[in-house]
Amino acid sequence: MTDLDVTLLERRVDALLTPWANNAGPGVTLGVVLEGRLAVHRHAGLANIEHGVPIGPQTRFRIASVSKQFTCAAILMLAAEGKLSLEEEARTYLPELPALADRVAVAHLMHNTSGIRDMLEIMRHGGADLGTPIRLQDLVDGICRQRTLNFTPGTRFLYSNTNFLLLGLIVERLTGMKLEDMLEARIFAPLGMRDTRMTPDVHQAIPHLATGYFPGEPAGWRRAPHAFPLHGEGGLVSSVQDLALWSHNATTRAIGDGWLDGLTVQTPFANGTINRYARGLVVRPYRGLETVSHGGLWPGYRTEFLRVPALAATVIAISNAATSDPNLLAHRALDAVLETRPGARSMGVHPVPALPPKETLAPMAGRWLDPVSGATLDIAVSEAGIPTLATNGLTVTAEATEDGRFSSPRASSVFIVKPGGADVIEVEQDAGTVGRWQRVAEGAALPHGLSGTYHSPEMATRWTVTEADGGTWVRAEGPVANGQPWEMTPIAGDLIRINIPSMLFRAWLDVRVLRDGSTITGLQASGGRAKNVRYDRVEETTPEA
Known part of the structure; x- marks a missing residue:
């Protein structure tokens, strides 16, 4: 790109960060890597409100589930060295896991197709939230108590942090090293990623680490409490600069030449449908281009790592404000790259799909029920005609698909909706499953005798x-x-x-x-x-x- 193209891109990125500029709250950092160079790196807002410390180039953040690709990298490295097999049963390496009727392989863990329940939800069932002080062993005990799965391994996709905790433990068993030491020695130090480290203890003091914030009541901000230990599922702190180095390694292959491509290998479900969740990374199209990405969510921190191999471009958006949406920011920054990069249009880039008109969406507002599973969905449509989808309490702003439907934008899920007739919507989920969900009528009462x-x-x-x-x-x-x-x-x-x-x-x-x-x-x-x-x-x- 020319200097003028970069200047235009910088100004587009600055415009995206306007909501966080010149305020006294937490904020966002956003970087764009082009052909191995961190061409744009902009910041807005405060890393620490109490001391008035602004976000800057050296600021570190908890990147949460963006950590998963590094855990998978460690597994692939060991597999390339002949120390494990991806098709071997996970219990071979972790014999404390329960013997289940269905065989769970290491590969199932990497692709989120194991069916093993999420450890954070296991804890939630018992009244613990992320602010409840617990130990790593408490998480492991909860996992090992399970005797049933969400589904038969390999038949469906369901995001589960358990999978990647177990992968990290496998790394430790096979190497005799703590996961943080193995990643430092084999990945971070060779790549010069000085800002990146695994921090199992969330109370450990980390230099230059931004504080995570939730909105206060009725105004202002409050520190986001968190007390769960972190491991292979989400334990890294890092910076835009370090993630740019990791992104560049996908091209230079300074490390991982024999196994790096394995991170983006997709495998089919049992019914032949391709699972877009590869190994700690999601591979899916955006505007006609293949993207490789992953998001991260932890109390007070949100991250999006978005790479476009055909453009040699990566967008990294990280925030310490719980109300931010780095996924949306990263895709708007990618739009700016596509509009300013010479030759991008010749690659067959599609326009950003438009949402259906408000008059089409408005009748879909309300509560919906899958009569087969008993799952519920809440749809709302704003005055501006923007739909939101809420499943099990997680609310996301929907995006349009190129075939006229609208979907959850979270890269780790598949949830696509369209009208299906009077008081019916058609919902497509993972593994190509399609259901007809029914509108929930008002006036229901709880069953008698629940006490x-x-x-x-x-x-x-x-x-x-x-x-x-x-x-x-x-x-x-x-x-x-x-x-x-x-x-x-x-x-x-x-x-x-x-x-x-x-x-x-x-x-x-x-x-x-x-x-x-x-x-x-x-x-x-x-x-x-x-x-x-x-x-x-x-x-x-x-x-x-």
Whole structure:
């Protein structure tokens, strides 16, 4: 690119960061790598509000799930050295894992097709949130209690942090080194990534680390609390400069020449549909170009790493403001690259797809139910005609697809929606599964007789359901915490919702009441990443006088 092209790109990026410029709150850093050079690196906002420290070139952030590609890199490195097989059962390397009816291979972990429940949701079932102090062993114990899976391995995709914690533990078992030491010696130090390190202890003081913030009530900002230990699923702190070095390695192959391409290898599901989740990275098209990306989300921190191999371009957006959207920022910056880079249009780049008109979207607002799984979806449409999708409490701004539908923009999920007729929408999810979801009618009531105690051995948790203050409430007693009361609300018939205030968003569980005839025998609860968890009703006995 010419100097004038870079200047234009800089100004486009500056315009994207305007909402965070000249304010006294947290902010964003955004970098654009072009042909191995960090051509644009801009910042706005404060790394630390209390001390008025601005975000700058050396600022580090918790990059959360962007860490996963490095854990997978370590696994591929060991596989290339003949120290493990991707097709071997994970229990071969971690014998403490339960013997399940279905075989879970190392490859299933890397592609998020294992069906193993997410450890953060396992903890949530027991009343623990990300601000609850726990140990790594608590997470491992929760994983090892599981006796059922979300699905048969290889048949579906479901994002699970458990997969990458286990991969990191496999690395440690095979090398005899801590994961952070192995990554430092084999990847970070050789590439000169001085700002990047794994930090299992979230309370450890890290030089130049930005503080993560949530919006305060009723105004201002508050520090985002977090206390869970971090490992192969999300334990890295890094900077735009270091991630630019890692991006450049995809071209130079200073390390990994024999295994680096393995990070972007996609494998099909059992039905032959391609899984866009490769190995710690997502491979999917954007405007006619193949992109390689991953996002990161941790209390007060959000990250997007977005690479376009055909353009030798990478966009890195990181924020310490929970209200920001680095995924959107990175794609708008990529749009600016496409519009300013000479020759980009000749590569068959498509226009940004337009959302359906508001008159098409507005009738879709409301609550929807998958009658097969019992999952629910909330759709809202703004005055400007912008739809949002909420599943299990996670709300995202939808983007248009090139075939006229709209979808979740989160690279780790597949959720595509279109009208399906009167009070019906058609929803496509992973593995090409398509369902017809029905509108939820108003006026439903909770089933009678819910009060009581329910127990799940897999969660090591008791739920006590009581009626009080005009509502019905659940209180969880888990292995590491006693949760606050969660409210139950009706959906339809024996389908209900349990609303869980969460550190990152207001989560909910979709719950089906289980019966033997008319008698309630249990509850079957599904969250975003832990499906069909069974709680059996416990008959309370009265002590003899």
